[in-house]
Amino acid sequence: MNNPARIQATQIGTIEPDVPDDVLILAASWEERCLGVASRLRGYSCKTVILTVYDGPSKLRENHIKQLTELLAPVGNTHRIETLHANPLANVRQTVALLESLGGKMPPRITIDISTFTRKHLLQLLQGLDLAGMLQSFRIYYTESADYHTQDDEPISQGISSVRAIETFTGHNTPSRDSLLVLFLGYEGRRALALWEDLEPNLTLVVIPDPPLRNEWKGRTENQNKYLLSCVPPEHVFRSHSLDPQDTEHLLHRLIEDPAYSTDKYDYTVSPLGTKPQVVGVYRFWRRVRGLFTIMYASPVRYREERATFPAGPTWLIDNEEGWHGDTFGPTSES
Amino acid sequence: MPLAESILTVVASAAGIGSGVKDLADFLNANVRIEGALTDLVEESFQERLPRLRHLCLDEGPTFDRDKFCDLLSKRNLEIRTVDGLRKALLPILNESVSTPGAIYKEEDFVPVYESILSSAVRGLWKKIGSYELLPGEILMGQCESLLKQQDAQLLQTTSGFSALAGSMQELAARVEFLQVEVRALARYALGLWQQVYDELADAAPPPEHRVGQNVYRNPFLLVRAEDFNHNYAKLARLFQNSPEWDSIQSRTENVFIEGGRGTGKSMFLRRLTAQASLAAERLHNSGVRFEDVGVDYFGVYVKLTRGYYDQFTSIETISPEVASIFAQHELNIEIFDAFVDTLQWLINEGSLPTISEQADSLTQELKSLLPRAPAVRTLADLQRVAVRFEQDQITAYYREKAFGRDVAYQGSGCETVGFLRQLSQIFRRRLFPRREIRLFILIDEFETLLEIQQIALNTVMKMRLPDLTTKVAVRKAGRKTAETFTAGDPIQQPRDYTEVRLDYNVTMPEYSKLLEGIAAKRLEYVQYPDKEIKHYLQEQEHSQEVPVDKLQVELRQLWESGQRRKDEMDSEFQTKYTVAAVYRSLAKIGKRKAFCGFDQYVLLSSGITSNFMELCKYAFYFALSDQLPLPENPKIPPYLQTEAAYRVSQRLFATIDGNVLRVGSALSRLLADLGGILRSRLLYHPSEPEANRLAVSDFGDLDQEKYSFLAEVLDGALVWSVLHLKSSGEAFRPKHAARPPNAELIINRIYCPALGISPRARWRVDMKLSDLLGLIDLDTRKNTFQRLVRSVGSSPPPDSPQGALLFEGQDPLQ
Numbered sequence A: 001m002n003n004p005a006r007i008q009a010t011q012i013g014t015i016e017p018d019v020p021d022d023v024l025i026l027a028a029s030w031e032e033r034c035l036g037v038a039s040r041l042r043g044y045s046c047k048t049v050i051l052t053v054y055d056g057p058s059k060l061r062e063n064h065i066k067q068l069t070e071l072l073a074p075v076g077n078t079h080r081i082e083t084l085h086a087n088p089l090a091n092v093r094q095t096v097a098l099l100e101s102l103g104g105k106m107p108p109r110i111t112i113d114i115s116t117f118t119r120k121h122l123l124q125l126l127q128g129l130d131l132a133g134m135l136q137s138f139r140i141y142y143t144e145s146a147d148y149h150t151q152d153d154e155p156i157s158q159g160i161s162s163v164r165a166i167e168t169f170t171g172h173n174t175p176s177r178d179s180l181l182v183l184f185l186g187y188e189g190r191r192a193l194a195l196w197e198d199l200e201p202n203l204t205l206v207v208i209p210d211p212p213l214r215n216e217w218k219g220r221t222e223n224q225n226k227y228l229l230s231c232v233p234p235e236h237v238f239r240s241h242s243l244d245p246q247d248t249e250h251l252l253h254r255l256i257e258d259p260a261y262s263t264d265k266y267d268y269t270v271s272p273l274g275t276k277p278q279v280v281g282v283y284r285f286w287r288r289v290r291g292l293f294t295i296m297y298a299s300p301v302r303y304r305e306e307r308a309t310f311p312a313g314p315t316w317l318i319d320n321e322e323g324w325h326g327d328t329f330g331p332t333s334e335s
Numbered sequence B: 001m002p003l004a005e006s007i008l009t010v011v012a013s014a015a016g017i018g019s020g021v022k023d024l025a026d027f028l029n030a031n032v033r034i035e036g037a038l039t040d041l042v043e044e045s046f047q048e049r050l051p052r053l054r055h056l057c058l059d060e061g062p063t064f065d066r067d068k069f070c071d072l073l074s075k076r077n078l079e080i081r082t083v084d085g086l087r088k089a090l091l092p093i094l095n096e097s098v099s100t101p102g103a104i105y106k107e108e109d110f111v112p113v114y115e116s117i118l119s120s121a122v123r124g125l126w127k128k129i130g131s132y133e134l135l136p137g138e139i140l141m142g143q144c145e146s147l148l149k150q151q152d153a154q155l156l157q158t159t160s161g162f163s164a165l166a167g168s169m170q171e172l173a174a175r176v177e178f179l180q181v182e183v184r185a186l187a188r189y190a191l192g193l194w195q196q197v198y199d200e201l202a203d204a205a206p207p208p209e210h211r212v213g214q215n216v217y218r219n220p221f222l223l224v225r226a227e228d229f230n231h232n233y234a235k236l237a238r239l240f241q242n243s244p245e246w247d248s249i250q251s252r253t254e255n256v257f258i259e260g261g262r263g264t265g266k267s268m269f270l271r272r273l274t275a276q277a278s279l280a281a282e283r284l285h286n287s288g289v290r291f292e293d294v295g296v297d298y299f300g301v302y303v304k305l306t307r308g309y310y311d312q313f314t315s316i317e318t319i320s321p322e323v324a325s326i327f328a329q330h331e332l333n334i335e336i337f338d339a340f341v342d343t344l345q346w347l348i349n350e351g352s353l354p355t356i357s358e359q360a361d362s363l364t365q366e367l368k369s370l371l372p373r374a375p376a377v378r379t380l381a382d383l384q385r386v387a388v389r390f391e392q393d394q395i396t397a398y399y400r401e402k403a404f405g406r407d408v409a410y411q412g413s414g415c416e417t418v419g420f421l422r423q424l425s426q427i428f429r430r431r432l433f434p435r436r437e438i439r440l441f442i443l444i445d446e447f448e449t450l451l452e453i454q455q456i457a458l459n460t461v462m463k464m465r466l467p468d469l470t471t472k473v474a475v476r477k478a479g480r481k482t483a484e485t486f487t488a489g490d491p492i493q494q495p496r497d498y499t500e501v502r503l504d505y506n507v508t509m510p511e512y513s514k515l516l517e518g519i520a521a522k523r524l525e526y527v528q529y530p531d532k533e534i535k536h537y538l539q540e541q542e543h544s545q546e547v548p549v550d551k552l553q554v555e556l557r558q559l560w561e562s563g564q565r566r567k568d569e570m571d572s573e574f575q576t577k578y579t580v581a582a583v584y585r586s587l588a589k590i591g592k593r594k595a596f597c598g599f600d601q602y603v604l605l606s607s608g609i610t611s612n613f614m615e616l617c618k619y620a621f622y623f624a625l626s627d628q629l630p631l632p633e634n635p636k637i638p639p640y641l642q643t644e645a646a647y648r649v650s651q652r653l654f655a656t657i658d659g660n661v662l663r664v665g666s667a668l669s670r671l672l673a674d675l676g677g678i679l680r681s682r683l684l685y686h687p688s689e690p691e692a693n694r695l696a697v698s699d700f701g702d703l704d705q706e707k708y709s710f711l712a713e714v715l716d717g718a719l720v721w722s723v724l725h726l727k728s729s730g731e732a733f734r735p736k737h738a739a740r741p742p743n744a745e746l747i748i749n750r751i752y753c754p755a756l757g758i759s760p761r762a763r764w765r766v767d768m769k770l771s772d773l774l775g776l777i778d779l780d781t782r783k784n785t786f787q788r789l790v791r792s793v794g795s796s797p798p799p800d801s802p803q804g805a806l807l808f809e810g811q812d813p814l815q
Helices: A059-072 A089-101 A119-131 A189-199 A220-224 A226-230 A245-257 A276-288 B003-015 B021-032 B034-048 B050-054 B066-075 B085-097 B107-134 B137-158 B162-202 B233-239 B266-272 B275-285 B321-349 B354-358 B360-368 B380-403 B417-432 B452-464 B510-526 B549-562 B572-589 B599-606 B610-626 B639-660 B665-685 B700-704 B706-720 B750-756 B770-777 B782-792
Strands: A021-027 A046-054 A077-083 A109-113 A137-145 A157-165 A178-184 A203-209 A237-240 A266-272 A293-303 A312-320 B209-212 B215-218 B256-260 B298-304 B439-445 B469-476 B499-502 B695-697 B724-726 B744-748 B766-768
Touching: A021 A089, A046 A059, A046 A089, A077 A089, A089 A119, A119 A276, A119 A293, A119 B380, A137 A276, A157 A189, A157 B639, A157 B665, A178 A189, A178 A245, A189 A226, A189 A266, A189 A293, A189 B639, A203 A220, A203 A245, A220 A226, A237 A245, A245 A276, A245 A312, A266 A276, A276 A293, A276 A312, B003 B021, B003 B034, B003 B085, B003 B162, B021 B162, B034 B050, B034 B066, B034 B107, B066 B085, B085 B107, B107 B162, B209 B610, B233 B266, B233 B275, B233 B510, B256 B266, B266 B275, B266 B298, B266 B439, B266 B469, B275 B298, B275 B321, B298 B321, B321 B354, B321 B360, B321 B380, B321 B417, B321 B452, B354 B360, B360 B380, B360 B417, B417 B439, B417 B452, B417 B469, B452 B469, B510 B599, B510 B610, B549 B572, B572 B665, B599 B610, B599 B639, B599 B750, B610 B639, B639 B665, B639 B750, B665 B706, B665 B744, B665 B750, B665 B770, B665 B782, B700 B706, B700 B770, B706 B724, B706 B770, B744 B750, B766 B770, B770 B782
Parallel strands: A021 A046, A021 A109, A046 A077, A109 A137, A178 A203, A178 A266, A203 A237, A266 A293, B256 B469, B256 B499, B298 B439, B439 B469, B695 B766
Antiparallel strands: A137 A312, A157 A293, B209 B215, B695 B744, B724 B744
16 A cells, blocks of 8 residues: 555554554544544454543543543553643653563554644654654554634634744754745644744745645635735745645655755754644654754644534544655665 | 615625615615715725826826716616626726826826725725614614604505504514614625725735836835845845944943844844844945955854754753753854854855965864864865754754663764853954954844753853953843853853843834834835835824814813813813823714824834834835835825724734733733723723823732732733833843832733724823732633723713723624
């Protein structure tokens, strides 16, 4: 399977037929779509389920944890690992340590539901597993939300708590070069604008998820980011598939290969505020060119769960190990 | 088809108007006289654009025949199918109604101006129709009453009896209700259309240039931030405007902290100190000059730090504080080193360091000795491309692997900043200018982004007063995390170790106005506008042009009578004092907003922040050039466009508080909206002290108490980001280092005043307690606190006041 993106998963079985996976990793959330993968498991079993639970009170999340516990009980032994929204590194270390302690076949067969991990956590989780050599046999699933609140231009999160580089995702940073920001846009226009105004890059390239998750959502990202988009020349606006990580990886590769945006001239910063599959795509590219760019993130003060929640939409198989380990783009920066 | 029917036919389905088109058209024709209303708007718009038409004619100015326009409008069959089509359909009518004696241009040259007139007028028409939602039902009722009477008379004549009359009344009552629903639907739709027209402008960033007729004009104010200048040092040198602080900032031996809020020009000062800008400025008059011939005694190296980048270098569970400290300092070393090499290279490439060029190889090796474990290099370019990257890779790879608990060996050249800079400055002295007294200026921008340990390292460098090195730092308010040095108990002190330059400009100081005039003049000159006087572009407007004199007098009289006065009669002093408040009140009654135009008004709104002033100018020029006003030829921006710019900038900046003020932005924007609502009620109804953008907090010193911790965070954020100002410009705000003053006066940044509907003037003060502010930011107590403060600090409206007048346009803080 060269490009698994856009394969809708109505039923999810194991990676190898009739062989239990080693681990299923998912995150509980106030968003109903955290149930998406769990409710679509059919004939699935694994040795261990790792359920990530974020900090902060949430009745909706507690309710979903109950449902997940019921859904996952017949699947495998569930380990609950708490984590902080602000600092998920400890969670990643625990997750990797737990996987290493399981013994058995290495590398493990891993199924990951990325739907409700925060973007920062998702990146660090992928990196932690990758550095430990565990991303050799895996699948990544993503469940859409049936819709998003976008009418008031502040759909999911409120305020910005910080704009900073994601720990372990820092790259070259030199005052002599101009700064170039690749900004993946989503439905949180204010968050993107705040990040952009905070970073004040010399050059900005924006990426719009296209095609969007739903055809009828076409134009929403543009609408949510009207002002920011008007500040960017049309030739600096790019598009990348909302569900296909490989498409994002290829786009980033094309950009750094373009002499106009050469890494000899610019220090790159990437801010993945688009879709989660795009975040996976950003990681795919990062691992090839480690150290070449910094990933910046605007953390929200809090999520607007009281306005939740839309039901889970379709679940997609968006990626697997194929295409991760070839030398598609040549040597990495550090090599 | 007459105008009303034409419009309704187009918008009916989109507006959700059902079968009531005929009734609505009757209503519009009877009550609004829509042809007359549109004619008024076209005439007004025509007069505003008359200067643009005059320059197309040789002798007399063009004239607008309003009677003809109105007549044609009522007779002409307007075939419009879309909302946008209305303007096009009106164009021939306007063309026929304008006479252009002595026209020296072709008819088509008038069309852009006509289109501009019609756009404005149609926009006004939508707004007018949009206001019908607020019409009291009595108008409708009045109309129907007359219908009812007519029908009553008919019924009585036909002696059909009492039951028939009652049935007719019911039918008419239902019709009234139906009509009200339809009018509201139309009004809301029209209001949306009106806002959409403006949003096309306001939701977009101004383009760099505009086509006006056959000419292309640039917006002089498009470059606002220092970052916009990029590495264009010649442009920077041309546009840099001297200010009173410049002498102390460029002092050869003084370490300096330039402290100010966002947009006060800190970065511009530092960038102007660079060796590149020094050379570029000299070459504006003397091309080919070498650096050693430039009349400065310093060599500035600009180090732009990256926000959000350094937090990664903190100690974590898997990395000890000692190791983290060295890496954090070495990251700083690498960036200073990179900037230093880059400056050298730029000057060499410009041919301005001929003696250095000859010794580039040995200089390279000497500089390389500062990073001994980096791979071998041959050129200055290699130092950046290889050595700098190697050192950064070593640090980031170490952090990355360690963060996941993995073992990794560090192989870089990490060392402390003090020793590193000492060596660098020695190389500078020995190799670059051995026979001249030129000091190395390390220009650190965005100092607040550094970790505490990095700030301590630079503080220590300042404290040591190295013989060849001076440090100039730009830092945001409260951005200095510590005054400590690496010698315990020996912090840096002013004036012994450094000078502090605060860029908190007082809007009433003539020097500030002069600075803004100078900045504007440089920009106008740069884009080759013949007139360099910004005051000429920003036309003033008398109060009488906003509110007729007689109405203003009525308002002043009401104000006079609403309070206890010492004098028997209203005198000129009272009138002077209360005219602005009277203007606000008079305008509020008719649902109009206050105008903001003229240089002085823009200076006031800028609130001491130069970038606010430039943002206002940028949008005023944007709107004017979009409206086809040839500003280089006729440097006048009409008051209505200046006002529009003021509101748009104000609203846009207000909307960014939520995202830009980290952690507390949402709470702060709510607090500001509430304070605006309270001050608005005071402005409109208080009998003696209406203009009161000055909050006197008598217990401000208690802010450190535990119960106020969140409020303290909100107010700290507000002051750091200049959403609020402390009244005294000389009083530094140091939330982390010094006890708070026991009391404080807070002024809402005046740039938000148009959006909040309040006067930017802080003529009177209002007393508030911290508990009041706490009550406003607590969602549970917010509503009650707001209502209480509207009654006490503000002032309740008289019973006959329209309900909506209490709150500012479109910004009900409690919804």
